[in-house]
Amino acid sequence: MTPVLDWEILPLLVVLSSFVPGVWIMFLQEEQKGLRTTLNMVGAVAKVLLVGLMLQGVGAGAAYEWRLQVLPGLELSLIGDALALLFVTLSAVLWLVTTVYAIGYLEDSPNRTRFFSFFSLCVTATTGLAMAGDLFTFVIFYEALTWATYPLVVHRGTPEAIQAGRLYLIYTLTAGAALVLGAVWFQVEAGTVAFAPGGVLDMAAVEGAPVRYFSLFLVLLAGVSVKAAFFPVHGWLPIAMVAPAPVSALLHAVAVVKAGAFGVTRLLHSLFGIEVAWEMGAAGMVAGLAAFTIIYGSIRALAQDDLKRLLAFSTVSQLSYIALGVAFLTPMAQAGGLVHLVHQGIMKITLFFCAGVLAQTLEVKKVSQMAGVARRLPLTMLAFSVAALGMIGIPPVAGFLSKWYLGVGALDAGAPWVIPVLLASSLLNAAYFLPVIRTAYFDEPDPDRWTDRGHSRRFEADWRLVVPTVITALLALLSGLFGGIPWSPLGWAELIVDRRIL
Amino acid sequence: MILDPVHWTTLAVMGPLLAGLLAMEGRPRAIRLGLVLGMGASVSATAGLWTTVVREGPLRHPLGGWGMPLGIELYADGLSVLMLAMTALVGSAVSLYATAYFGDISQRRVRDSPAGRGARFFAPLWLLLWGSLNGIYLSGDIFNLYVLLEIMGLSAAAMVTLAVTSKATVAGMRYLVISLVGSMFFLLGVALLYTVGGTLSLERLAQLELSGPLPAVALALMTVGMAAKTALFPIHGWLPPAHAAAPAPASAILSALVVKGSFYIMLRLWVHVFGGGAREGLLVLGILGATAVIWGSIMALRQLSLKRLIAYSTVAQLGYLFVMFPLLFPAGGGWSPDAWSGGLYHALSHAVAKAAMFLAAGSMTYAVARDDIRAISGIAHRLPMTFLAFGLGGLSLAGIPPSGGFVAKWLLLRSAVEQGGWGWAVLITVGGLLTLAYVLMVLRYAVDQTEEPPEFRDVPRRMEWAAMGLAIAALLLGIRATETLSLLEAGGIVPWR
Numbered sequence: 001m002t003p004v005l006d007w008e009i010l011p012l013l014v015v016l017s018s019f020v021p022g023v024w025i026m027f028l029q030e031e032q033k034g035l036r037t038t039l040n041m042v043g044a045v046a047k048v049l050l051v052g053l054m055l056q057g058v059g060a061g062a063a064y065e066w067r068l069q070v071l072p073g074l075e076l077s078l079i080g081d082a083l084a085l086l087f088v089t090l091s092a093v094l095w096l097v098t099t100v101y102a103i104g105y106l107e108d109s110p111n112r113t114r115f116f117s118f119f120s121l122c123v124t125a126t127t128g129l130a131m132a133g134d135l136f137t138f139v140i141f142y143e144a145l146t147w148a149t150y151p152l153v154v155h156r157g158t159p160e161a162i163q164a165g166r167l168y169l170i171y172t173l174t175a176g177a178a179l180v181l182g183a184v185w186f187q188v189e190a191g192t193v194a195f196a197p198g199g200v201l202d203m204a205a206v207e208g209a210p211v212r213y214f215s216l217f218l219v220l221l222a223g224v225s226v227k228a229a230f231f232p233v234h235g236w237l238p239i240a241m242v243a244p245a246p247v248s249a250l251l252h253a254v255a256v257v258k259a260g261a262f263g264v265t266r267l268l269h270s271l272f273g274i275e276v277a278w279e280m281g282a283a284g285m286v287a288g289l290a291a292f293t294i295i296y297g298s299i300r301a302l303a304q305d306d307l308k309r310l311l312a313f314s315t316v317s318q319l320s321y322i323a324l325g326v327a328f329l330t331p332m333a334q335a336g337g338l339v340h341l342v343h344q345g346i347m348k349i350t351l352f353f354c355a356g357v358l359a360q361t362l363e364v365k366k367v368s369q370m371a372g373v374a375r376r377l378p379l380t381m382l383a384f385s386v387a388a389l390g391m392i393g394i395p396p397v398a399g400f401l402s403k404w405y406l407g408v409g410a411l412d413a414g415a416p417w418v419i420p421v422l423l424a425s426s427l428l429n430a431a432y433f434l435p436v437i438r439t440a441y442f443d444e445p446d447p448d449r450w451t452d453r454g455h456s457r458r459f460e461a462d463w464r465l466v467v468p469t470v471i472t473a474l475l476a477l478l479s480g481l482f483g484g485i486p487w488s489p490l491g492w493a494e495l496i497v498d499r500r501i502l
Numbered sequence: 503m504i505l506d507p508v509h510w511t512t513l514a515v516m517g518p519l520l521a522g523l524l525a526m527e528g529r530p531r532a533i534r535l536g537l538v539l540g541m542g543a544s545v546s547a548t549a550g551l552w553t554t555v556v557r558e559g560p561l562r563h564p565l566g567g568w569g570m571p572l573g574i575e576l577y578a579d580g581l582s583v584l585m586l587a588m589t590a591l592v593g594s595a596v597s598l599y600a601t602a603y604f605g606d607i608s609q610r611r612v613r614d615s616p617a618g619r620g621a622r623f624f625a626p627l628w629l630l631l632w633g634s635l636n637g638i639y640l641s642g643d644i645f646n647l648y649v650l651l652e653i654m655g656l657s658a659a660a661m662v663t664l665a666v667t668s669k670a671t672v673a674g675m676r677y678l679v680i681s682l683v684g685s686m687f688f689l690l691g692v693a694l695l696y697t698v699g700g701t702l703s704l705e706r707l708a709q710l711e712l713s714g715p716l717p718a719v720a721l722a723l724m725t726v727g728m729a730a731k732t733a734l735f736p737i738h739g740w741l742p743p744a745h746a747a748a749p750a751p752a753s754a755i756l757s758a759l760v761v762k763g764s765f766y767i768m769l770r771l772w773v774h775v776f777g778g779g780a781r782e783g784l785l786v787l788g789i790l791g792a793t794a795v796i797w798g799s800i801m802a803l804r805q806l807s808l809k810r811l812i813a814y815s816t817v818a819q820l821g822y823l824f825v826m827f828p829l830l831f832p833a834g835g836g837w838s839p840d841a842w843s844g845g846l847y848h849a850l851s852h853a854v855a856k857a858a859m860f861l862a863a864g865s866m867t868y869a870v871a872r873d874d875i876r877a878i879s880g881i882a883h884r885l886p887m888t889f890l891a892f893g894l895g896g897l898s899l900a901g902i903p904p905s906g907g908f909v910a911k912w913l914l915l916r917s918a919v920e921q922g923g924w925g926w927a928v929l930i931t932v933g934g935l936l937t938l939a940y941v942l943m944v945l946r947y948a949v950d951q952t953e954e955p956p957e958f959r960d961v962p963r964r965m966e967w968a969a970m971g972l973a974i975a976a977l978l979l980g981i982r983a984t985e986t987l988s989l990l991e992a993g994g995i996v997p998w999r
Contacts, residue, residue: 069982069984070909070981070983071983071987074912144903169942173935174935181931184912
């Protein structure tokens with residue numbers, strides 16, 4: 001197999017495919033709906049196609065790399081290796097789906113120009129940081145992501161949204177400042193900011209000054225852990241749920257939080273190197289923090305009645321699976337963590353899509369209003385159930401594979417304490433998801449608590465909301481069923497670990 | 503030979519001055535022509551000098567063939583050209599803005615109004631100022647510097663009073679007094695140095711490697727004088743009222759460019775003539791700068807006038823330029839190239855970003871006819887491009903990537919971390935967050951949709967675009983810094999010692 005296209009500029013084109021529409025849309029008038037939708041869709045489809053080309057190329061052994069010197073010794077570098085593509089593919093595919101969803105969801109609401117403009121810029125920042133070839137480039141896109149998301153969080157303009165946005169900025173900007181300081185410090189210590197498989201730090205140097213390197217790790221971790229929503233800096237995530245559903249779906253299931261988790265992966269593997277990180281105790285600390293966050297998030301989710309808040313706490317918990325997996329030395333645990341980046345993304349976006357359908361079609365926002373909704377919205381609730389069962393870890397949905405790999409990998413690594421964590425978490429997942437499913441299917445419908453906005457002709461709700469939801473639910477199911485083949489998310493994650501790209 | 507590159511230096515100084523004389527004539531056409539000629543002279547001279555200095559290293563031009571020690575010598579190295587380029591870039595955008603800001607002065611009604619009077623005198627004063635700034639950056643001797651400083655100070659103070667309000671008059675007078683006192687201190691230093699060294703040439707003074715009490719006193723006097731003109735904490739009190747009271751294009755020039763003129767002289771003296779001076783002196787400058795960063799930001803957060811807020815931000819941002827001094831010469835000896843490039847890149851980025859913000863703020867206050875943060879409520883929806891320009895400028899100021907401010911911050915931080923100067927590193931980080939706090943405060947009012955501004959005047963497109971152009975420039979400075987930084991290194995960083 002040979003790469004169809006091996007242009008070095010391909011990673012840049014992937015970034016530009018959403019940047020150009022984003023900037024263009026900013027200058028459109030509110031009523032230029034046709035052009036706006038066209039730009040959105042063309043950009044989203046182009047990105048998926050370009051990413052597809054890169055996937056094929058990397059599968060065939062090509063490597064894509066684009067560089068621009070910013071100043072001597074520092075450059076903007078975008079690389080398309082297998083690890084970058086794992087995240088980029090996820091973002092590109094889910095962006096396409098979410099764009100359709102968002103067009104339906106925001107029909108006739110104000111400020112759509114601003115919304116879609118920043119929506120595209122968010123994806124630009126996400127793909128940029130996914131493909132960042134060094135810490136300098138990563139920092140640039142990581143900060144850009146904060147600014148691109150902020151207008152979406154405060155989109156509704158209500159005092160509540162403004163307050164949430166304020167909190168979001170305080171968390172993320174402080175973290176960003178720490179990340180910049182850490183990045184500069186890393187450059188001074190290591191002489192480079194480039195990401196490299198196995199890390200760039202010298203074991204002997206680290207052992208010579210353990211306290212200094214541990215402090216350096218802590219500063220960088222502070223930078224990335226806010227977006228990864230680690231305890232105790234997760235507080236912004238549930239509050240940011242005031243954003244419209246497509247934003248919560250894409251940004252808080254995929255873009256922003258995954259940027260944090262991906263940053264933790266890069267920090268452990270591409271900067272410090274996982275062996276060095278274990279030796280200095282940093283990886284062990286991350287694993288412990290992640291395990292605690294898994295349990296903590298699940299317990300908090302138990303007490304939520306607001307559906308989106310419940311999902312947000314579930315995100316806090318599920319995200320830490322990624323960090324937990326990549327913090328271990330064994331290939332299976334690493335593959336499990338990496339693949340959860342994709343699995344959690346697909347499942348959680350499905351759940352958020354469902355929450356959006358409920359809110360938009362029936363104005364149902366709380367679990368307590370959901371009695372019997374499955375009769376009114378059968379497809380939606382079916383998708384919800386598939387994703388929720390996957391989250392719990394029931395086969396054959398994708399989440400099961402993640403947990404299996406994590407568990408086996410942790411045992412290999414001599415960390416049996418992970419098993420009870422995984423079991424407890426699954427039980428807690430079941431404890432907050434199953435009641436939702438039960439009430440939706442088996443309780444007597446209570447239409448008085450709904451404000452039904454009506455059917456579309458063929459579907460139970462606007463097709464632009466239902467179709468994306470069903471697609472992502474199917475993806476979650478298929479990723480689980482076909483985890484064994486090379487092009488599945490799991491197959492790709494194993495390829496990353498096997499090729500020692502991590 | 504007329505095509506000799508040394509004549510670019512003459513053009514850079516004489517071009518704007520002669521164009522200013524033309525603009526003095528007062529008719530709209532003369533004013534416009536003067537601005538265009540001044541702009542053209544500065545831009546082409548800068549471009550010419552840039553290529554020459556990169557190719558051939560520093561350039562000397564003995565005016566009229568009379569070299570040192572008798573004649574006047576113009577001198578251009580990487581640092582000079584960077585400052586010229588900064589002035590040319592910001593100056594051109596501001597000139598463009600000014601042609602729209604003061605209204606159509608070909609109408610008698612506009613011409614006789616207070617704003618019209620401003621328009622008539624703005625262009626000649628600004629061109630005079632432009633010529634003197636270019637002259638400062640190209641001066642090879644300290645007496646020349648003194649003369650040009652006086653021209654700069656007088657024209658700058660006069661520009662403050664162009665806004666015919668009593669506030670502006672008082673602020674302008676105060677500025678004038680500070681400026682004159684500052685120049686006097688400088689002149690005393692010049693006299694002392696001449697007594698000790700027997701020469702006025704910067705280069706020769708550097709080669710003498712002066713030491714001892716008299717040169718130290720001279721340096722101290724000159725530093726106090728220049729610190730006053732650069733509004734270094736605690737002599738900054740005159741700046742906010744002056745910069746806030748001036749008409750918007752003048753505010754941009756004062757905050758972005760004029761303070762850099764005296765800063766440049768200080769840098770030349772400390773780095774090039776005295777080779778770092780004394781460690782204690784550098785530390786004092788650094789600590790005053792650090793205080794300015796914190797104090798200026800806190801004061802900015804407490805302002806209700808938009809322009810005063812930006813002016814306090816200038817006080818804070820100038821602080822970084824002084825934090826650069828101790829970083830340049832690490833405690834263990836040697837020289838930190840990162841501090842040099844970072845500090846000067848900050849000077850450049852700040853000029854571009856701050857001018858963008860002042861011009862944008864000018865458009866906002868122009869639209870609502872009031873300089874009050876609460877009055878711009880909801881302006882983001884009326885003037886989206888101006889809002890964007892202000893925001894991008896503010897983010898560059900705070901060092902958010904990609905922007906010139908980010909590159910500068912990275913370099914300064916690296917210099918601090920390399921030396922183990924954790925205090926400076928934390929200061930730079932915290933300073934960035936404080937900057938964000940006051941920038942976001944303005945942005946929040948601007949996006950507020952709860953109440954409509956009562957009256958709203960249309961803003962000429964040219965004003966909006968001038969601010970936006972600078973904001974985009976601030977962004978681009980963060981994408982590509984290589985050429986600018988290599989210019990700084992052309993011909994060696996400390997050329998005379």
